[in-house]
Amino acid sequence: MLDAILAGLQGLSEGIRNTEGASLIMLAIAGMMFYLAVAKDVEPLLLLPIGFGCLLANLPLSELMHPGGVLKTMYDFGIGNELFPLLIFVGIGSMTDFTPLLANPKLLLFGAAGQLGIFATLLLALALGFSKESAVAVATIGACDGPTVIYVSNLFAGLGKIDTSMVGALDDAAYSYMALVPIIQPPIMRMLTTEKERAVKMPPVSGKVSKAALIAFPLVVTVVTGLIAPKGLPLMGMIMLGNFMKVSGAVPRLAQASENEIANIATLFLGLAIGGTMVGHNFLSVKTLMVFGLGLFAIIVDTVGGVLLGKLWYVLSGGKMNPLIGAAGISAYPMAARLVQTEGQRWNKQNFLLMHAMGANTGGQIGSVMAAAIMLSVLKGLGLI
Amino acid sequence: MSNLTFGLTLLIVGMGGTLLTLWLLTLLIRGLTTLLPPPPPEAPAPAPKP
Numbered sequence: 001m002l003d004a005i006l007a008g009l010q011g012l013s014e015g016i017r018n019t020e021g022a023s024l025i026m027l028a029i030a031g032m033m034f035y036l037a038v039a040k041d042v043e044p045l046l047l048l049p050i051g052f053g054c055l056l057a058n059l060p061l062s063e064l065m066h067p068g069g070v071l072k073t074m075y076d077f078g079i080g081n082e083l084f085p086l087l088i089f090v091g092i093g094s095m096t097d098f099t100p101l102l103a104n105p106k107l108l109l110f111g112a113a114g115q116l117g118i119f120a121t122l123l124l125a126l127a128l129g130f131s132k133e134s135a136v137a138v139a140t141i142g143a144c145d146g147p148t149v150i151y152v153s154n155l156f157a158g159l160g161k162i163d164t165s166m167v168g169a170l171d172d173a174a175y176s177y178m179a180l181v182p183i184i185q186p187p188i189m190r191m192l193t194t195e196k197e198r199a200v201k202m203p204p205v206s207g208k209v210s211k212a213a214l215i216a217f218p219l220v221v222t223v224v225t226g227l228i229a230p231k232g233l234p235l236m237g238m239i240m241l242g243n244f245m246k247v248s249g250a251v252p253r254l255a256q257a258s259e260n261e262i263a264n265i266a267t268l269f270l271g272l273a274i275g276g277t278m279v280g281h282n283f284l285s286v287k288t289l290m291v292f293g294l295g296l297f298a299i300i301v302d303t304v305g306g307v308l309l310g311k312l313w314y315v316l317s318g319g320k321m322n323p324l325i326g327a328a329g330i331s332a333y334p335m336a337a338r339l340v341q342t343e344g345q346r347w348n349k350q351n352f353l354l355m356h357a358m359g360a361n362t363g364g365q366i367g368s369v370m371a372a373a374i375m376l377s378v379l380k381g382l383g384l385i
Numbered sequence: 386m387s388n389l390t391f392g393l394t395l396l397i398v399g400m401g402g403t404l405l406t407l408w409l410l411t412l413l414i415r416g417l418t419t420l421l422p423p424p425p426p427e428a429p430a431p432a433p434k435p
Contacts, residue, residue, distance in 0.1 A: 105414035112404040119396045126388040135388075136395070212421040220413055228406050367407055374402040378395055382386070 018060040022280030026058035029278070036179070043179035046146070049268050050175060053275020064276060071276030074269045079171075082154050084270040085147030086238045091263025092147075092365070093242025094255050096333065098217055100359035102209040107325070107359035109309065111367025114329030114360075116305030117142030117298035118371050125294055132384060133161035136375055138291055141174045142298030143368035144181065145331035149174035150270070151235060152372055159385060168277025169288040173295035175274065181299070181332045185339055188303045189327050197314055199348040200322040205355040211247070218244040225370060231380055232373015239369065302330050306360070328357040331368035337361040 033051030037044035057065045064071040078084035101107055118139045125135035137153045153170040156162040177184070190198070218240035226233045245255040277283075310326025324344055328336040337357035344353040379385045386394075 102414055102418055105411040105418075108407045108411045108414070109404075112400075112407045115403055116400070119400045122395055122399075123392045126392045132388065132391050135392075208423045209418060210421045210423040213417045216417050216421060217414065220417065221410065224410065224413065225406065228402070363407070366410070367403060370406050371399060371403045374406070375395060375399050378398050378402075382391075382394070 015060045020060070020280065022284050023058045023060060025284060026054055026278060026280040030054040030058070030275070042182070043175075045267055046175050046271055047179055049271025050172070050275040050278075053272040054278040055275070056272075057276040057279050065279060071273055075273040075276060078266065078269055079150060079273050080154060080158070082151045082234070084266045084273075085150040086234055087262055087266040088147050088270065089235060089238035090242040090258045091260075091266070092333070093218070093239035093244075094246045094259035095263075096239070096243055096362055096365065097358070098243065098247075098362050099209050099214065100205050100355045101362045102213055102217060103205050104356070104359050107356065108363040108366065110306055110326050110329030110360035111363030111365070111370075112329075113305040113309035113326060114144075114302050114331075114364045115142065115367050115371040117144075117300065117302035118368075118375075120301045121294050121298040124297060128290060128294075130290075131162070133379075134163075134166065136379065137162055137166070137170055138294050139298065140372055140375075141170065141177060141291075141295035142302050143331055143372055144174075144178060144299055144302060144336075144364070145368045145372075146171070146174045146178055148235060148331075148368060148372045150274075152376070155376075155385070161385065165282045166287065166291070168274065168279075168283060169285075169291045171274045172278055172283075173292050175271075176292075177295050177299050178332050178335075181330070181335055182339055184296070184299055185303050185327050185336065186343055188300060189307055189324055189340075189343055192304065192307045193311065193323050195347060197311065197323050198344065198346075199351065200314065200319060201348060201351050202320075202322050202325075202353055202356050204352070205359070211249075214247040215244070218247070221366065225366075225373060229370065229373035229377040231376035231385075232369060235369045235373060236366075239365070299330070303327050306330065306364075322351070322353055322356070325353060325356050325360050328360040328364065329367065330361070330364045333361050333365050334358060336364065 030051045033047040036042040037047035063069050121142050122135050122139035125138045133156045137156050140149045140152045150171050153167045157164045157167050222237055222240040225236045242258050245251050306326035306329035307323055310323030313321040314323045324340050328340045330336050340357035341354040344351045
């Protein structure tokens with residue numbers, strides 16, 4: 001009888017006895033994510049489920065990421081086959097208002113400058129000894145666009161081109177840096193611009209765009225980008241589908257469902273499954289640290305690229321363009337645009353840069369997907385995928 | 386293909402392709418907004434005669 005009780009108690013203490021240092025570090029990382037999400041309101045929609053997935057996967061003897069486990073099932077169901085990021089893209093398309101971009105299409109060029117980090121990081125990753133496909137996957141963190149990183153990394157993992165243990169690190173780095181954009185960007189914006197440049201007052205955006213042009217826009221973008229870079233069609237096609245449903249006004253229920261229920265459910269499952277990939281013994285490695293370092297480099301260079309184009313534009317326009325707007329040429333929507341507005345107002349209370357920045361930011365969304373699509377198509381052309 | 390050649394190829398074709406595609410899209414947007422302009426603002430209703 002006593003033996004049975006002791007054996008039973010041993011079973012209850014098994015979890016505590018199997019606690020490893022790596023698990024404790026990962027639990028601390030999960031705790032940090034909760035702190036940022038709950039106390040600091042930093043990207044709670046992403047960090048809370050990712051942190052909880054990380055917590056669940058790292059408790060001793062957790063089987064949630066084993067075959068048949070709930071997190072593993074979510075991963076296989078929606079991330080391993082790239083479904084969740086594409087569903088989120090439909091939602092992003094429904095949430096995005098391209099009116100400021102159509103009112104001032106030149107702002108789309110900021111969306112190209114904002115992708116400089118992708119290509120600079122690619123070169124750096126290759127120099128650091130990453131394989132060609134791994135380097136491309138790491139570089140996509142510079143798209144500042146979580147779903148794109150998940151799509152590309154899982155595509156390569158599915159083809160056996162990158163190690164599956166790297167996918168978790170890539171996805172986590174992408175989402176972590178998306179959440180940290182408000183912390184990363186402002187110092188760079190201030191460092192690269194003068195007080196006079198930051199205070200430049202922009203004229204209001206006219207905002208007069210016909211409904212017909214707004215409806216035609218997603219169709220034109222889908223066809224043109226699909227013809228140029230067909231490998232990226234799932235990404236661009238899903239964003240534009242969401243936007244087409246919204247602007248056409250023909251299917252308000254579908255547009256609202258995409259924007260709310262579908263995007264929310266996909267975000268929850270995606271966050272949990274990504275958090276589940278952060279298992280200590282796989283995650284805590286030099287390679288993960290390098291991925292995080294390269295991701296930070298990518299987003300810094302993105303911001304530098306955008307602001308430098310803004311400065312060039314400032315000179316060419318005779319001081320009429322506020323170069324801060326260039327920092328919004330990344331995909332983090334609408335966070336990057338709001339940051340520009342906040343930063344602009346800090347230096348000139350009468351400055352309202354939001355609509356211009358929204359134009360550049362939506363340009364960044366298109367630019368990031370386009371850059372990934374072009375890279376995939378070039379890789380196909382080179383016979384690498 | 387060496388890593389350097391690969392990296393430079395992607396830099397030139399990738400960054401160049403992104404820039405060119407977005408520039409092409411700016412032209413198409415201009416075309417769209419010219420072909421499909423917003424309706425002219427409605428003239429204000431005449432003031433009622435006293």
